[in-house]
């Protein structure tokens with residue numbers, strides 16, 4: 007590796023060592039990495055992100071963006087350290103290991119080892135259970151601090167949260183995971199519900215989320231066994247977030263609803279802040295799972311929406327029939343869309359709101375091993391089509407939907423009918 011194994015095992019990387027490590031990696035691999043800070047914590051610490059890939063500094067059309075975020079709870083430390091191992095493994099395997107080489111040539115991987123550096127530094131006495139270091143300097147739980155899709159979140163948005171929200175807005179993230187500790191399970195959206203639903207809060211992409219969570223748990227040394235910690239058990243090492251416990255303002259629901267990014271929450275250690283001499287084993291237990299999970303960014307279908315002259319059309323709604331998102335997924339500034347879908351037959355609907363829809367039936371193969379989703383472009387036969395920018399307010403969208411659903415059903419039927427007629431007349 008980049009540094010000696012004994013150095014790895016000696017201790018945790020505190021702020022200065024973490025920055026020195028990331029700068030060292032970037033200096034050693036300048037064309038494969040891009041190091042930047044997406045903002046600052048309450049106490050002014052940089053929120054570092056290392057982007058890795060063949061084109062690390064910017065998005066390339068067709069290359070999906072992936073992210074790992076760790077140490078959002080400052081006293082949950084395993085993710086912070088194993089992401090440093092992951093960085094070392096990726097850079098040293100490039101052009102040596104054919105799988106990692108293809109992965110980095112076809113994916114842009116963003117790694118944020120700590121979202122809450124203040125909480126980490128505030129944790130003076132490592133504890134397996136709860137400490138104040140969970141929170142940021144203002145005493146806020148960052149994983150309760152995001153806008154919520156189901157109810158009003160009254161928490162004031164913290165600098166760390168705002169930095170991540172801006173980052174999500176500025177990159178076309180497709181897949182993500184959020185690394186925590188204090189349990190051993192892969193948990194998936196939704197974490198919250200509307201009303202009095204019991205037991206399970208299912209998203210329209212529940213099948214995909216189950217697959218994503220199982221990809222992690224079954225490639226982990228023991229998570230798939232479902233033994234959890236203490237007396238908790240999780241069949242196959244996965245759980246719906248809400249089934250485990252309800253929470254408001256979490257980051258994974260935010261990514262899915264407003265970020266067009268599928269995120270799961272990985273609980274990686276029964277002990278939140280274990281002794282440093284266990285970190286090497288945590289890396290070994292998670293290594294294959296971390297890599298296999300990144301490959302899933304190539305599930306499904308992707309493409310570009312253009313007009314007759316080949317100019318990209320941003321803000322076009324592109325969704326798979328039967329799985330509408332409450333805030334519809336739209337093309338980015340390059341007219342690109344990415345939809346994570348399991349192998350099967352789907353109808354993909356590209357709609358310029360108020361103007362026209364195009365439907366295409368696609369047969370999605372299992373192609374994560376090819377490091378590319380199925381490619382399906384849409385070309386509208388007109389020129390200079392404009393699609394208005396998305397208006398998706400940060401209000402509880404599902405709550406609105408439920409309250410309005412009884413009143414708007416006839417309107418929705420008319421909308422569907424109009425879409426069908428537009429397609430028929432095309």
Ligand SMILES: [Zn+2]
Pocket residue numbers: 079082186187
């Ligand atoms: Zn946590």
